Amino acid sequence: MTAIAFFVSPHGFGHAARACSVISALLRRRPELRFHVFTTVPKWFFSESLAGCFEYHPCVSDVGLIQISPIEENVEATVEALDHAPWRDPDTVTRLARRLVDFGCSLVIADISPLGLRLARRVGLPSVLVENFTWDWIYTELEAPAGLRRHGDELAADFAAADLRIQTRPVCEPVSHAVPVATVAREPRFPPHEVRRRLGVPADAAMVLASMGGVPWAYGHLDRLTNSGGPWVVVPGGADLERRRGRLVLLPFHSAHYHPDLVHAADVVVGKLGYSTVAETCQAGAALAYVERPRFPESPVLAKYVDRHLTSRAIALGDFENGAWMPVVRELLAESRRPPRADDGASEAAAVILQRFPEVFG
Numbered sequence: 454m455t456a457i458a459f460f461v462s463p464h465g466f467g468h469a470a471r472a473c474s475v476i477s478a479l480l481r482r483r484p485e486l487r488f489h490v491f492t493t494v495p496k497w498f499f500s501e502s503l504a505g506c507f508e509y510h511p512c513v514s515d516v517g518l519i520q521i522s523p524i525e526e527n528v529e530a531t532v533e534a535l536d537h538a539p540w541r542d543p544d545t546v547t548r549l550a551r552r553l554v555d556f557g558c559s560l561v562i563a564d565i566s567p568l569g570l571r572l573a574r575r576v577g578l579p580s581v582l583v584e585n586f587t588w589d590w591i592y593t594e595l596e597a598p599a600g601l602r603r604h605g606d607e608l609a610a611d612f613a614a615a616d617l618r619i620q621t622r623p624v625c626e627p628v629s630h631a632v633p634v635a636t637v638a639r640e641p642r643f644p645p646h647e648v649r650r651r652l653g654v655p656a657d658a659a660m661v662l663a664s665m666g667g668v669p670w671a672y673g674h675l676d677r678l679t680n681s682g683g684p685w686v687v688v689p690g691g692a693d694l695e696r697r698r699g700r701l702v703l704l705p706f707h708s709a710h711y712h713p714d715l716v717h718a719a720d721v722v723v724g725k726l727g728y729s730t731v732a733e734t735c736q737a738g739a740a741l742a743y744v745e746r747p748r749f750p751e752s753p754v755l756a757k758y759v760d761r762h763l764t765s766r767a768i769a770l771g772d773f774e775n776g777a778w779m780p781v782v783r784e785l786l787a788e789s790r791r792p793p794r795a796d797d798g799a800s801e802a803a804a805v806i807l808q809r810f811p812e813v814f815g
Contacts, residue, residue: 460569464517470729473502478803582615594750635796638732659684738793
């Protein structure tokens with residue numbers, strides 16, 4: 454049995470969603486593979502996306518950016534965390550390197566964890582970087598203190614050292630030697646009519662999904678969305694327990710409803726521009742009303758992509774915070790729905806990985 458270590462950035466849930474898609478695509482081709490997942494993204498996220506093909510190892514695999522909210526970053530706290538990052542501790546590196554050897558890992562994949570890439574070099578394993586941006590690019594593009602740029606320069610060497618670099622569209626900084634693949638999204642499990650039945654949403658009603666990704670968000674003014682004449686609104690992360698108020702369905706972060714299923718059941722997705730939100734909405738062909746992250750360099754890249762490939766509108770952050778985004782949703786509902794995108798970046802990535810490392814996969 455071939456064992457693969459997968460180090461996943463905990464910066465939101467987008468990197469974990471993309472990692473799950475790549476793992477699933479590899480398993481479709483090589484079901485005997487076994488994965489060791491290193492991250493602080495909750496184990497349940499992987500359990501609901503993957504079958505029993507992985508072992509979960511809590512590990513601070515990345516720093517990324519410290520978030521105050523899904524929209525705002527704390528640059529000073531990020532620099533402090535990077536000053537004490539796990540890859541700076543020789544004992545941590547030695548312990549994790551020993552675990553990779555003990556587990557019999559033959560390959561390391563990182564999305565977009567520098568720790569995973571450093572460990573691969575430490576134990577002499579081939580490495581794969583999966584990304585649509587890397588932290589050195591983010592730190593350089595941000596109007597940030599010199600300390601953050603210094604860390605970016607250091608991490609650039611880790612990303613450049615990957616034996617295989619796969620860039621998933623939309624790519625922020627194309628690299629000449631990287632292999633580009635299509636957008637990577639998790640596949641739904643149930644048809645929209647079944648998802649709506651489970652939610653209590655009529656099959657012929659307009660449905661809106663409001664999601665701010667994997668960083669907690671205090672949804673305010675939800676009472677504005679309970680108008681009996683408007684569309685149904687489903688809000689993951691809107692409550693600790695599933696409950697309904699009129700046409701408003703509030704769900705916990707970890708609910709009985711698989712998030713890609715919710716996206717495919719929706720007519721309009723409303724929320725922060727993030728990779729997995731964009732990828733899954735494109736795959737579903739739903740419309741997207743999005744809130745940009747003003748300082749985050751990836752945001753304009755994603756906005757350009759969705760404006761080209763989706764029926765979309767930008768929403769001002771103040772309107773989103775005040776629950777005043779329903780007029781934009783009504784505009785989107787009045788427009789024709791785009792067809793779902795049929796490309797499959799996860800399968801493309803899996804094929805490239807299997808072909809590049811015959812010594813690993815036989």
